Amino acid sequence: MFSNPNYIVYLSGFVSMLIIIILAFIIVVKSEKNKKLLLAIDQIKNSLDQMDEQAKLIVRTDIELNKIQEELDKKISGLYVLQRLSRAFASTLDEKEIFNKIKSEHIEELGMQRVLAFIWQKKETKFLQYLNIGYDQTSLENIMRAIDNNHLAYLKIIKQEKTVSSLSNDSGIIPNQEIQDIFKVKDFCISPIVPKEGNHGFLFVGTVSEDIPVTEGDEELITILASSIGQGMENARLFEATWHAQQELERRVEQRTRELTDAVTELKKISKRKSDFVSAVSHELRTPLTSIKGYASILLGKGMGELPEALKERLEKINRHSDELVHMINDLLDITRLESGRVTMKKGTYNLKSLVENTVDLLSVQLKNKNLTLSSNIPPDINVVVDKSQIERVFVNLIGNAIKFTAAEGTISLTTRPAEKFIQVNISDSGIGIPKEAQEVIFEEFYRVDNPINDKVKGTGLGLSLVKNIIEAHQGLIWVESQVTKGSTFSMLLPTVEIVKK
Amino acid sequence: MPIYAGVGVSNNKDYKRAIAEAIYQTKNSLKENQISLAVVITSPDFAFPNLLKAISNIVGLSVPLIGVTNNAIFTQEGIFSHAIAIALISAKEAHFNTASSKSVLKDPQAGGDELAKQLLFGMKNILRRFVLFFSDGSITDNQPLLSGIQQRLGQSFPIIAATPASNNIETNKTFQYFNQEVLNGSAVGLLWAGKVNFGFGIKHGWKPIGKPHRVTSAYKSTITQIEGKPAAALYQDYFAKDIPELKKELRRISCLYPLGINVSGEEEYLLRNILSIENDGSLICRDDVPNGSRVRLMIGTKESCLLATEEAARDAKQNLQLQTYPKGKDASIIFVLNSASRLYLLGRQITKEIEIIKSQFPHTPIIGLCTYREQAPLKTTDFAGKTYSHNQTIVILAMS
Numbered sequence: 052m053f054s055n056p057n058y059i060v061y062l063s064g065f066v067s068m069l070i071i072i073i074l075a076f077i078i079v080v081k082s083e084k085n086k087k088l089l090l091a092i093d094q095i096k097n098s099l100d101q102m103d104e105q106a107k108l109i110v111r112t113d114i115e116l117n118k119i120q121e122e123l124d125k126k127i128s129g130l131y132v133l134q135r136l137s138r139a140f141a142s143t144l145d146e147k148e149i150f151n152k153i154k155s156e157h158i159e160e161l162g163m164q165r166v167l168a169f170i171w172q173k174k175e176t177k178f179l180q181y182l183n184i185g186y187d188q189t190s191l192e193n194i195m196r197a198i199d200n201n202h203l204a205y206l207k208i209i210k211q212e213k214t215v216s217s218l219s220n221d222s223g224i225i226p227n228q229e230i231q232d233i234f235k236v237k238d239f240c241i242s243p244i245v246p247k248e249g250n251h252g253f254l255f256v257g258t259v260s261e262d263i264p265v266t267e268g269d270e271e272l273i274t275i276l277a278s279s280i281g282q283g284m285e286n287a288r289l290f291e292a293t294w295h296a297q298q299e300l301e302r303r304v305e306q307r308t309r310e311l312t313d314a315v316t317e318l319k320k321i322s323k324r325k326s327d328f329v330s331a332v333s334h335e336l337r338t339p340l341t342s343i344k345g346y347a348s349i350l351l352g353k354g355m356g357e358l359p360e361a362l363k364e365r366l367e368k369i370n371r372h373s374d375e376l377v378h379m380i381n382d383l384l385d386i387t388r389l390e391s392g393r394v395t396m397k398k399g400t401y402n403l404k405s406l407v408e409n410t411v412d413l414l415s416v417q418l419k420n421k422n423l424t425l426s427s428n429i430p431p432d433i434n435v436v437v438d439k440s441q442i443e444r445v446f447v448n449l450i451g452n453a454i455k456f457t458a459a460e461g462t463i464s465l466t467t468r469p470a471e472k473f474i475q476v477n478i479s480d481s482g483i484g485i486p487k488e489a490q491e492v493i494f495e496e497f498y499r500v501d502n503p504i505n506d507k508v509k510g511t512g513l514g515l516s517l518v519k520n521i522i523e524a525h526q527g528l529i530w531v532e533s534q535v536t537k538g539s540t541f542s543m544l545l546p547t548v549e550i551v552k553k
Numbered sequence: 554m555p556i557y558a559g560v561g562v563s564n565n566k567d568y569k570r571a572i573a574e575a576i577y578q579t580k581n582s583l584k585e586n587q588i589s590l591a592v593v594i595t596s597p598d599f600a601f602p603n604l605l606k607a608i609s610n611i612v613g614l615s616v617p618l619i620g621v622t623n624n625a626i627f628t629q630e631g632i633f634s635h636a637i638a639i640a641l642i643s644a645k646e647a648h649f650n651t652a653s654s655k656s657v658l659k660d661p662q663a664g665g666d667e668l669a670k671q672l673l674f675g676m677k678n679i680l681r682r683f684v685l686f687f688s689d690g691s692i693t694d695n696q697p698l699l700s701g702i703q704q705r706l707g708q709s710f711p712i713i714a715a716t717p718a719s720n721n722i723e724t725n726k727t728f729q730y731f732n733q734e735v736l737n738g739s740a741v742g743l744l745w746a747g748k749v750n751f752g753f754g755i756k757h758g759w760k761p762i763g764k765p766h767r768v769t770s771a772y773k774s775t776i777t778q779i780e781g782k783p784a785a786a787l788y789q790d791y792f793a794k795d796i797p798e799l800k801k802e803l804r805r806i807s808c809l810y811p812l813g814i815n816v817s818g819e820e821e822y823l824l825r826n827i828l829s830i831e832n833d834g835s836l837i838c839r840d841d842v843p844n845g846s847r848v849r850l851m852i853g854t855k856e857s858c859l860l861a862t863e864e865a866a867r868d869a870k871q872n873l874q875l876q877t878y879p880k881g882k883d884a885s886i887i888f889v890l891n892s893a894s895r896l897y898l899l900g901r902q903i904t905k906e907i908e909i910i911k912s913q914f915p916h917t918p919i920i921g922l923c924t925y926r927e928q929a930p931l932k933t934t935d936f937a938g939k940t941y942s943h944n945q946t947i948v949i950l951a952m953s
Binding site: 127128 | 720804805
């Protein structure tokens with residue numbers, strides 16, 4: 052069978068056909084697979100493109116979010132800087148020092164690269180530079196020249212009280228390009244510095260890098276900074292004004308005090324001269340007066356024999372008037388001694404009630420003669436630290452006066468009231484009272500109230516002056532309250548404990 | 554412990570007082586050990602020779618000093634923008650060389666070579682461990698400088714470096730300190746050798762988003778085309794903004810949405826900040842982007858950023874412990890190189906990074922700075938790898 056050539060040819064043909072069929076089948080299958088693969092590649096490519104589109108969306112969103120975050124971070128940092136600067140401004144009250152507080156690190160933190168501050172000087176009619184961060188001397192001189200040449204425009208910006216920036220230069224007073232050229236910046240903010248009073252100015256901040264733009268947030272922060280500077284300047288101005296006023300006040304007080312001290316010194320000198328004079332005269336008067344009184348006594352005595360009645364009467368007058376004169380001179384001497392401090396108070400602790408009762412006993416006859424009622428509510432347990440004899444003189448004078456100026460059947464009352472280290476003793480009467488104008492001068496020497504009783508009864512006018520001097524020598528106080536026809540109350544403060552004289 | 558170190562910081566405006574205060578704070582950690590090295594980081598307002606003279610007068614005129622200026626100084630006490638931070642290191646058993654190169658602006662490659670040459674002086678038969686160096690902030694292309702160093706030290710020698718951030722936005726100028734000299738346009742560094750343990754971690758925390766794209770035309774740090782279109786079209790497409798609008802928001806876009814270069818076999822993407830967008834649609838990056846590389850837009854959040862800090866600190870700790878015997882010994886000092894972009898993203902939460910580092914190294918003094926670029930090997934466990942230029946990362950270097 053295999054030797055038949057035809058058979059071999061048929062078989063070869065069959066095999067070839069089979070191979071062709073198989074190859075065709077494989078090609079068809081492969082082609083299908085390729086189609087599927089191409090489809091899959093297309094799908095992957097599409098997915099990749101879709102993902103790329105999504106990536107674009109992501110980066111676009113991300114950059115916007117980053118911008119917001121950046122702006123937020125910048126604002127927070129800016130606010131921290133402003134807080135620190137505000138504190139620094141508050142710690143100084145010198146106008147120029149306020150600008151010195153602004154350092155380059157503050158400006159860096161605010162995201163700025165150049166800062167200048169100019170204040171308009173009304174007198175010199177020019178802008179003065181108060182702050183410079185980021186400019187060398189030559190650049191600064193050029194800027195100042197440009198500002199001087201166009202100062203009216205800058206004053207106009209200040210007058211508007213509104214921040215102008217490369218972002219919002221609506222007014223167009225100075226075109227953006229001009230500002231950028233003068234200050235050599237890409238972006239800028241010009242914010243007026245406007246204290247309530249005093250010189251106004253402006254704060255300039257700028258950036259030189261194209262990729263550091265000034266934002267709305269920056270505008271707000273710079274406006275706040277300029278406003279803080281203005282507030283600081285205002286505070287400095289107010290402080291300076293207050294300080295000057297205080298200095299003037301202090302100067303005036305010092306001058307017045309000096310004048311007053313001089314006057315007091317002069318017064319003391321005069322007072323001393325007066326006391327010395329009174330003292331000298333009193334001493335000089337006392338010696339001849341003693342002789343007069345002595346001779347009058349001898350003449351009145353029986354040693355010279357019986358005198359005619361008329362002579363005796365006149366001698367008795369001489370004797371009585373001499374006594375009054377001696378009494379007056381003694382009072383005067385006491386007053387001058389007390390005023391000059393030559394009298395030392397021999398202080399001891401005494402019961403107030405006993406002191407008063409002793410005095411009342413001395414005056415009991417006068418009280419009885421006028422049928423006056425004297426009441427006393429002085430507590431028995433109050434002790435005063437006083438010179439006994441001097442204070443008794445005070446009570447004798449005051450109670451004596453009360454008896455003298457109170458009509459018969461009247462009343463006199465003695466009361467007390469505690470007052471810290473003192474006791475207030477009040478001596479009230481239902482007498483004729485003291486007119487208002489007399490109350491102010493009643494304690495002056497030789498003053499006598501003009502009233503019918505004083506017209507009739509003789510007096511030296513030294514009693515109340517003596518009383519005042521004695522009370523003051525005890526570091527106490529005396530005053531009077533009175534109504535005419537209703538009576539008077541003399542009140543005094545007496546020490547209950549030892550008072551150390553300062 | 555072969556190394557003792559203390560870090561002190563002061564923001565006193567009077568530099569003499571600030572120095573005294575900072576040095577006083579180092580006493581506790583340094584104890585009675587003799588000072589071998591001073592590392593000084595200050596804000597630019599302190600960059601004058603008298604500062605360095607005053608420090609040398611206190612720590613000793615023969616004590617080598619290196620340092621830089623920076624506008625965000627990291628220490629265990631926090632982050633300072635106007636301050637003096639001084640790290641005093643006592644390393645009796647370890648060897649180190651300090652060096653400076655003043656020609657890195659003119660000829661970075663030659664400058665790097667010169668720096669490496671000085672660093673290697675006298676280190677012939679000593680096991681060299683790693684180099685730490687700082688370059689001027691105004692150096693735009695750092696790759697030749699790095700290549701210059703690698704030519705002498707070897708491609709896989711561990712180099713940890715930083716370009717400090719500047720507060721001079723126009724020039725990016727910073728100052729470098731070398732002994733009693735205040736330099737600029739220079740690089741200063743130190744090479745550690747002998748008995749010194751170190752471990753570092755480097756992370757950024759940014760994640761890829763969107764499709765991968767092929768760089769179809771690029772030279773050094775300029776990407777002209779991506780997938781045949783002007784490179785800026787990528788950003789225009791993602792942010793739906795035209796070029797002038799993108800330019801306005803460049804800082805934000807550059808810091809928050811850098812480009813990530815896929816490095817084959819690595820999980821981490823190498824990030825690139827966009828420094829500028831040209832009118833023809835080219836993107837100028839902070840560092841080189843290889844032609845033909847696959848790049849993706851990257852996105853980061855505060856959380857991912859802080860998580861990266863935690864991972865970097867953990868890596869540094871683990872790597873240090875792998876070398877340290879007995880294991881578990883504390884680090885003596887931590888150097889932190891932290892990208893300025895991270896500060897920008899974290900905003901007011903920036904101090905959390907210090908807290909995170911302190912949670913891993915509770916009693917270790919920290920000194921660090923804010924950077925424009927960080928240079929370190931990509932792998933931290935197998936650290937003897939090629940050193941790359943990174944953006945947006947935090948490098949935590951622990952030494953003991």
